[in-house]
Amino acid sequence: MCGIVGYIGEKNACPILIEGLRRLEYRGYDSAGIAVLSGDKIDVKKATGKLAALESAIESCAPEGKIGVGHTRWATHGRPSDENAHPHTDCIGNLVVVHNGIIENYLRLKEELIGKGHEFSSETDTEVIAHLVEEAYNGDLVEAVRKAALMLEGSFAFVVMSSDKPDLLVAARRHSPLVVGIGSGENFLASDIPAFLPFTKKVYFVDDDMIVALDRSSASFMTLDGKSVEKELFEVTWNAEMAERGGYEHFMLKEIHEQPVALRETMRGRMSSENSKITLEGIGLTDEDIRRINKAVVVACGTAYHAALAGRYMLESLARIPVEMDVASELRYREPVIDDRTLALVITQSGETADTLAAMREAKRRGAKTLAIVNAVGSSAAREADGVLYTYAGPEIAVASTKAYTTQMMVIALITLYFGRIRGTISPDRDAELRRRLWSIPEQVDLFLSDYEAVINIAEKYHNIGGFMYIGRGPNLASALEGALKIKEIAYIHAEGYAAGEMKHGPIAMIDPNMATVAFATAGRTYEKLISNIQEIKARSGDIIAIAGRRDEIINNYADHIIRVPETDEMLSPIINAIPLQLLAYYVAKFRGHEIDKPRNLAKSVTVE
Numbered sequence: 018m019c020g021i022v023g024y025i026g027e028k029n030a031c032p033i034l035i036e037g038l039r040r041l042e043y044r045g046y047d048s049a050g051i052a053v054l055s056g057d058k059i060d061v062k063k064a065t066g067k068l069a070a071l072e073s074a075i076e077s078c079a080p081e082g083k084i085g086v087g088h089t090r091w092a093t094h095g096r097p098s099d100e101n102a103h104p105h106t107d108c109i110g111n112l113v114v115v116h117n118g119i120i121e122n123y124l125r126l127k128e129e130l131i132g133k134g135h136e137f138s139s140e141t142d143t144e145v146i147a148h149l150v151e152e153a154y155n156g157d158l159v160e161a162v163r164k165a166a167l168m169l170e171g172s173f174a175f176v177v178m179s180s181d182k183p184d185l186l187v188a189a190r191r192h193s194p195l196v197v198g199i200g201s202g203e204n205f206l207a208s209d210i211p212a213f214l215p216f217t218k219k220v221y222f223v224d225d226d227m228i229v230a231l232d233r234s235s236a237s238f239m240t241l242d243g244k245s246v247e248k249e250l251f252e253v254t255w256n257a258e259m260a261e262r263g264g265y266e267h268f269m270l271k272e273i274h275e276q277p278v279a280l281r282e283t284m285r286g287r288m289s290s291e292n293s294k295i296t297l298e299g300i301g302l303t304d305e306d307i308r309r310i311n312k313a314v315v316v317a318c319g320t321a322y323h324a325a326l327a328g329r330y331m332l333e334s335l336a337r338i339p340v341e342m343d344v345a346s347e348l349r350y351r352e353p354v355i356d357d358r359t360l361a362l363v364i365t366q367s368g369e370t371a372d373t374l375a376a377m378r379e380a381k382r383r384g385a386k387t388l389a390i391v392n393a394v395g396s397s398a399a400r401e402a403d404g405v406l407y408t409y410a411g412p413e414i415a416v417a418s419t420k421a422y423t424t425q426m427m428v429i430a431l432i433t434l435y436f437g438r439i440r441g442t443i444s445p446d447r448d449a450e451l452r453r454r455l456w457s458i459p460e461q462v463d464l465f466l467s468d469y470e471a472v473i474n475i476a477e478k479y480h481n482i483g484g485f486m487y488i489g490r491g492p493n494l495a496s497a498l499e500g501a502l503k504i505k506e507i508a509y510i511h512a513e514g515y516a517a518g519e520m521k522h523g524p525i526a527m528i529d530p531n532m533a534t535v536a537f538a539t540a541g542r543t544y545e546k547l548i549s550n551i552q553e554i555k556a557r558s559g560d561i562i563a564i565a566g567r568r569d570e571i572i573n574n575y576a577d578h579i580i581r582v583p584e585t586d587e588m589l590s591p592i593i594n595a596i597p598l599q600l601l602a603y604y605v606a607k608f609r610g611h612e613i614d615k616p617r618n619l620a621k622s623v624t625v626e
């Protein structure tokens with residue numbers, strides 16, 4: 018998830034672009050760059066690292082000009098580096114592009130363009146856009162951008178500036194966000210409103226498959242097939258701080274709501290439809306390696322560990338790979354039995370968690386193949402693992418991990434189906450059924466997020482309770498552990514996550530009117546047993562908050578409160594069940610008046626052991 022800005026007006030563009038990028042830095046910060054049209058030359062400045070690196074790079078040579086584009090990068094293709102930083106140019110530097118998204122067919126386009134004599138200078142998918150526009154350009158920049166956009170597959174929001182057109186910026190959008198700011202004698206393009214909020218609150222929201230032509234006095238819109246479109250101009254009421262959180266009160270709530278997009282982006286380029294074969298570029302394992310794996314060892318901490326726990330059920334039952342579970346801080350000290358047929362599955366949002374890195378290095382030293390599931394591109398885990406699969410969740414700012422968790426489980430599901438096909442351990446029907454179910458999950462999460470009043474009411478009722486017990490069975494044992502962690506880390510209420518079948522072996526002694534139980538009661542092989550566990554708790558005056566399928570009527574007889582979720586396969590249900598547990602923790606913490614994004618005692622990335 019990168020940040021793009023464009024400016025055209027009567028002021029010097031450079032400081033406006035830099036300030037706009039600063040307000041978008043939450044969208045990604047492994048490199049940044051700007052390009053300004055100075056006279057008839059485009060002056061491009063880039064720097065690896067946070068925005069401050071770019072600012073110091075241009076301190077004594079800030080480009081002068083009244084039109085420009087800027088970019089802050091969250092790398093998806095190509096490691097963070099000056100070469101891979103945007104803006105990217107055509108062969109002769111006559112035009113530049115900044116882009117947010119993932120071009121899925123960039124390799125094929127790049128080969129075709131190289132065949133036509135184009136020379137590339139980066140590993141990115143974005144650079145393809147610059148050369149496609151160059152190839153199509155014959156004096157009409159809007160038409161050239163339109164033709165280029167028609168050839169792209171995937172998600173994009175990009176802005177193009179040409180030295181031939183000092184009074185024009187042209188942009189295109191599909192799936193990635195793009196907004197237009199309308200000022201007085203100056204106009205703006207950006208990934209998000211905060212970038213230009215100090216200058217104007219008049220905004221056009223650009224729709225999918227749309228082209229924008231922007232000059233100093235107006236914006237015009239057309240569809241990708243060239244039809245002109247009239248757009249409604251909105252006036253936003255947010256202040257700058259609210260705008261950075263997309264109008265949400267906290268980053269955590271914003272990131273919870275970003276999960277449908279994050280899940281879809283994580284599938285992009287790996288699964289193009291519910292019937293398509295799964296491809297996992299970057300996995301770092303041959304088919305032979307995959308067939309030779311005789312066990313997997315999980316290397317993860319906290320929420321990432323819970324994602325692995327949910328995934329374990331899939332890997333064992335569908336790919337027939339035994340999975341050893343241990344938090345990373347324990348794994349490396351227990352003399353694990355690891356050899357060259359062991360797969361070390363390393364899961365980490367930040368890619369910098371010290372316990373996880375240490376355990377990964379230990380597993381590698383003992384001969385394991387390491388496959389990392391990482392959100393932060395170019396992080397230590399991503400660089401050191403034999404293979405890396407990114408969760409394209411975008412930067413996760415809130416300490417409490419949400420969209421990283423669900424996209425981690427999504428990647429494990431993709432790995433499981435990919436392995437199952439290669440190892441011949443999954444029937445074609447089961448494989449097809451799970452791909453169909455997996456494909457619809459982003460929409461199901463979106464559906465749940467459209468109405469969760471029930472969760473807010475439950476959070477208000479129980480926000481002062483003495484404690485919570487979270488129970489689940491099978492893959493939803495992970496949901497129970499994750500639910501308990503979320504409540505602890507932001508609401509500071511004691512909570513335990515337990516295998517539901519364990520309750521009668523001791524924990525049920527804790528049940529009383531001041532200990533509410535959250536039960537993950539979505540459909541599964543052990544649903545009836547979970548109902549019995551709920552009955553045991555009810556018999557001891559414990560309140561039951563059940564997370565259950567929309568069509569489940571049995572649960573009505575046993576739960577005090579029911580949070581209805583869309584039905585899916587039991588193996589995939591922890592992805593959907595994560596949303597109510599995240600929202601319950603968020604609203605309990607909110608009713609308790611807590612600082613939610615930065616909870617006490619916690620850090621976003623634990624880089625010490």
Ligand code: AGP
Binds near residue numbers: 318321364367621623
């Ligand atoms: C989750 O809400 C916590 N912030 C914490 O458990 C986190 O998941 C853990 O520290 C692992 O972080 P990582 O994914 O960046 O390695």
